[in-house]
Amino acid sequence: MTKYEYKPYRVGKRKNTNTRYLILALVVIIVVTVVLIKTHGDGTSVAGLNNSSGGGSSIDNPDEGVVETGSEAVAGGGNEAAPAASANTSQGSVTDAPGSAASADVTDVPPISTVTLPVAFNPIPHSTANMTKATLEVIDQSLKDLKAGKIIAARDSLNNVLLVDLTPEYRKSVKKRLTDLTAKWLFNREVLPGDTLCEYYRVKPGEVLEKIGKKYKVPFELLMRINGIERAKLLQAGQTIKVVKGPFHVNIYRSTFTMDLYLGNQLFIKSYRIGLGTKERETPTGRWRVKSDGKLIEPPWYDEETGKNYVAGDPEYPLGSRWIAIEGLDEQIKHRIGFAIHGTKDADSIGKRSSRGCIRLFNGDAIEVYDLLVPLYSEVRIVE
Numbered sequence: 001m002t003k004y005e006y007k008p009y010r011v012g013k014r015k016n017t018n019t020r021y022l023i024l025a026l027v028v029i030i031v032v033t034v035v036l037i038k039t040h041g042d043g044t045s046v047a048g049l050n051n052s053s054g055g056g057s058s059i060d061n062p063d064e065g066v067v068e069t070g071s072e073a074v075a076g077g078g079n080e081a082a083p084a085a086s087a088n089t090s091q092g093s094v095t096d097a098p099g100s101a102a103s104a105d106v107t108d109v110p111p112i113s114t115v116t117l118p119v120a121f122n123p124i125p126h127s128t129a130n131m132t133k134a135t136l137e138v139i140d141q142s143l144k145d146l147k148a149g150k151i152i153a154a155r156d157s158l159n160n161v162l163l164v165d166l167t168p169e170y171r172k173s174v175k176k177r178l179t180d181l182t183a184k185w186l187f188n189r190e191v192l193p194g195d196t197l198c199e200y201y202r203v204k205p206g207e208v209l210e211k212i213g214k215k216y217k218v219p220f221e222l223l224m225r226i227n228g229i230e231r232a233k234l235l236q237a238g239q240t241i242k243v244v245k246g247p248f249h250v251n252i253y254r255s256t257f258t259m260d261l262y263l264g265n266q267l268f269i270k271s272y273r274i275g276l277g278t279k280e281r282e283t284p285t286g287r288w289r290v291k292s293d294g295k296l297i298e299p300p301w302y303d304e305e306t307g308k309n310y311v312a313g314d315p316e317y318p319l320g321s322r323w324i325a326i327e328g329l330d331e332q333i334k335h336r337i338g339f340a341i342h343g344t345k346d347a348d349s350i351g352k353r354s355s356r357g358c359i360r361l362f363n364g365d366a367i368e369v370y371d372l373l374v375p376l377y378s379e380v381r382i383v384e
Contacts, residue, residue, distance in 0.1 A: 130165075130167075131165060131166060131167060131170065132164070132165075135161060135164055135165075135166070138157055138160070138161055139158070139161055139170070139174070141157065142154045142157040142158045142161070145157065151181060151184050151185055151192050152185060152192050152193070152194040152195045153194065154181070155178065155181050155185060155267075158174050158177055158178055158181075159178060159266075159267055159268055161174055162174060162175070162178075162268055163266075175268060175271060178268050178269070179268075179269065179270045179271070182269055182270070185197075185198070186198070186226070186244065186263075186269070187225065187226055188226060188242075189226060189227055189228065189242050190242070191242055196245075197244060197245050197263060197264065197267065198242060198243065198244050198245070199242075199243060199245070200240050200241070200242060200243070201240065201241055201242070201243045202238065202239070202240050203235060203236065203237055203238060203239045203240070203241065204237060205237040206237070207235070207237070208220075208232065208235065209223050209224065209229070209232045209235055210232070212241075212243065213374070214374075216243050216244060216245055216246055217245075217246035217247040217374050217377045218243070218244050218245075218246035218247065218248070218372070218374055219295075219370075219371055219372065219373070219374055220232060221370070221371035222244065222371050222372055223241060223242075223243065223244075225371065226242055226244070227241045227242055229241075244263070245264070246263070246264075246374060246377065246378075247264075247373075247374050247377040247378045247379075248261060248262065248263050248269070248372045248373055248374070248378055249261075249262050249378055249379045249380070249381070250262070250341075250369070250373070250378070250379075250380050250381070251381045251383065252274065252283075252359060252380065252381065252382045252383070253383060253384070254276055254282075254283060254285070254382065254383070254384050255384055257273060257274050257275065257276060257350075257351045257352070258271055258272070258273065258274065259271070259272045259273075259274045259341075259359065259361075259369075260272075261369065261372065272361055272362075272365045272369070273350050273351050273362070273365075274350060274351075274359050274360060274361055275344065275349040275350045275351065275352055275353075275354045275355055275359070275360035275361075276352075276353055276354070276355060276359060276360075277353060277355050277356060277357035277358070278353045278354065278355070278356070279353060281355070281356045281357045282353075282357065283339070283355070283357050283358070283359060283382060284328075284333050284336055284339070284357070284382065285382045285383055285384060286328060286329070286330040286332065286333040286382060287328070287329045287330045287333075287379065287380075287381055287382075288326040288327060288328055288329060288333070288339070288379070288380040288381070288382065289326065289327060289329055289376060289377070289378060289379050289380060290324055290325070290326055290373050290374065290375045290376065290377075290378045290380065291325045291326060291327045291375060291376075292375045292376050293325075293375070294323075294324055294325030294326065294327070294340070294375060295322075295323070295324055295325075295370060295373075295375060296322070296323040296325075297321070297322060297323075297370075298312035298317075298319065298320075298321060298322075298323075299319065299323050300312075301317070301318065301319050317345065318344065318345070318346075319342045319343065319344070320342055320343020320344045320345055320360075320361070320363045320366055321343040321363040321364075321366050321367050321370075322342060322343050322363075322366040322367055322369075322370040323340055323342045324340055324341040324342065324366075324369065324370060324373060325339070325340045326339050326340060326341065326380050329379075338357070339357055339358055339359075340358050340359070341358070341359045341361065341366070341369060341373075341380070342358055342359070342360065342361070342366060343360070343361055343362070343363040343365075343366030343367070344360045344361070344362070344363070344366075345363070346360075347362060350362060
């Protein structure tokens with residue numbers, strides 16, 4: 001008779017039941033894990049979209065790598081300040097710092113990530129006797145925008161026209177119109193609707209104009225001018241001022257003795273007549289920038305050729321009202337020193353080869369440019 005081990009039925013059933021419970025528990029754990037992973041992933045994606053689409057505009061931290069220059073105690077300008085008045089905050093945005101949430105409706109000018117990267121200046125097209133119909137239509141629409149009070153739309157359209165072929169007469173006319181427009185959108189307290197290059201700024205406790213200027217890569221003298229601030233120390237916490245998103249740059253054309261001023265990459269502001277180096281001491285072409293300690297008001301000057309020292313009060317003092325020293329960025333000019341943009345008492349030298357290599361300006365123009373260029377960030381491009 002075959003023997004077998006007796007196993008109660010209920011014991012085998014209990015084991016089968018335990019197996020089912022174990023499998024069910026594993027299924028539940030797997031399902032919960034999948035749900036958690038999916039939920040976490042969806043939440044991350046949504047946050048990323050919100051940050052990219054609704055986070056407002058931003059500017060790279062402008063304080064990194066900036067060498068402090070100037071003094072709050074020095075007004076530093078020859079320009080007469082406008083009467084003080086409160087800023088108009090009915091239009092534009094008010095922000096506590098560049099890139100804050102309060103400035104979400106302002107589109108930033110593309111910033112320069114490092115001071116050694118080249119500015120994206122487009123080459124100016126050659127003048128031509130013919131212009132396309134499309135170009136003429138853009139100019140016509142810009143003039144209509146001006147009549148309708150759409151200053152920013154007209155400014156941007158006219159500036160784009162400079163990047164295409166124009167007759168010399170049209171190019172000169174468009175530049176003049178753009179320069180005239182700066183009185184309406186740049187050199188005053190008002191931030192116009194749709195302007196991405198200017199905004200309102202609320203001064204924080206302990207802040208000074210020089211610090212605010214560095215945040216926006218513009219000299220504090222410009223902030224004084226456009227806000228009608230007669231003395232920098234009069235700035236008060238909680239005050240709302242207009243700021244400009246810098247930096248400014250200049251393009252110098254040796255063949256025409258002309259210097260063009262731009263805001264940001266290529267928004268034309270103004271042209272200046274200049275004097276350049278003689279044939280024996282040519283002003284070198286290339287890419288330069290304003291030196292960290294290069295901005296001086298009527299500095300003393302030593303003439304290495306004659307061994308004579310000059311100060312601002314001397315009748316033969318050659319430097320004029322301002323001195324803006326520049327340093328080479330291109331390899332072939334990094335070793336060149338002693339070059340600058342400066343004023344002159346010799347008005348007849350403008351438009352000629354008259355200097356020892358520096359760029360000369362009328363004294364009034366030198367003051368204006370001094371109040372717009374900022375050390376380390378403002379680039380000086382010298383071309384033929």
